Amino acid sequence: MENKGSSGKNIEQVQESCYHEWMNLQSERIPELKQALAHRRTHENADADADDDKLRELTQKIIGDFKNYAGKRADLSHRCSSNYYAPSWNTPLENALIWMGGCRPSSFFRLVYALCGSQTEIRVTQFLRNVDGYDSSGTGGASLSDLTAEQLAKINVLHVKIIDEEEKMTKKVSSLQEDAADIPIATVAYAEEHVGEPNRAVDQALDKQEEAMANLLAEADKLRVDTLAKIVEILTPIQGADFLLAGKKLHLSMHEWGTVRDRRRRECIIEDGVNPAGEEEK
Structure with a gap:
């Protein structure tokens, strides 16, 4: 493990730069997904197979992006893993929702269910109102509202399995957190005359703990990538692209919403005699 100071700062800068590169790549993929989906839907009966192949190629490229990013994080975390468990480049909102340096893999399933429900509601509303442009004869798998019983069953089985994997990893990180109050750390802290003095044993x-946390981060990232890939395998090409588009928009939106809320919070001035709710104290 490298020492702190300027070296630690440089490591954090590289990690943050890696994160911003990833966010920029996600932004670039959004118009690609939108264009591919629009082309597929407007050329429904023209060359659907060719369009589906293009969608599969794009979704695999996006999953590859995620895998490459996870690999970079794994390399950088072995230099300093703590930064990834509460990233300074994240907003407080994002860090409040973080699990093992990122999102919970099980949240991918919640996104599938949410999209399935919202798209179904939109299509039913269109049908009942007979909105212009509604086409009830569209081919199956055109959106997540068209999930078949077989697809839903596969997604449910995978969901249960991933939750079990998450629980195992949560227990591992809980054990690591408990180790912080173990020997030799606790005994040295108690015996030291001055708090925070350098100590080789500590x-x-x-x-050793940072290295274990780095290994857990890599394990969690692998679970995230594998879960994403397996969900896309269950979905049709157009459903998979829809799902990945929604995921990217959600990730980018959460960061922007967190940034806005953080700025609003910093600008909020509480005057004397007024509580946060805006009511005068008696």
């Missing part, structure tokens, strides 16, 4: 123990 440094070695913390280095």
Whole structure:
């Protein structure tokens, strides 16, 4: 483990730069997905097979992007893994929702269910109101509202399996957190005359813990990538692209919403005699 100070700062800068590159790549993929989906839907009966092949190629490229990003994080986390568990480049809102350095893989399923429900509601509304442009003769798999019983069953089985994997990993990180109050860290802290004095035994123990946290981060990222890939395998090409588009928009939106809320919070001035709710104190 490298020492702190300027070296630690440089590591954090590289990690943050890696994150911003990933966010920029996600932004670039959104118009690609939109264009491919629009072309597929407007040429429903023309060359659907060719369009589906293009969608599959694009979704696999996006999953590859995620896998490459996870690999970069794994390399950088072995230099300093703590930064990824509460990233300074995240907003407080994002860090409040973070699990093992990222999102919960099980949240991918909640996104599928949410999209399935919302798209079904839109199509039913269109049908009941006879909105212009509604086409009840569209081919199956045109959206997540068209999930078949077989697809839903496969997604449910995978969902249960992933939740079980998450629980196992949560127990591992809980054990690591408990180790922070274990020997030799606790005994050295108690015995030291001055708090925070350099100690070789403590440094070695913390280095060992950082390494274990780095391994857990890599394990969690692998679970995230594998879960994403398996969900896309269950979906049709157009459903998979729809799902990935929604996921990217959600990720980018959460960051922007968190940024806005953080700025609003910093600008909020509480005057004397007024509580946060805006009511005068008696």
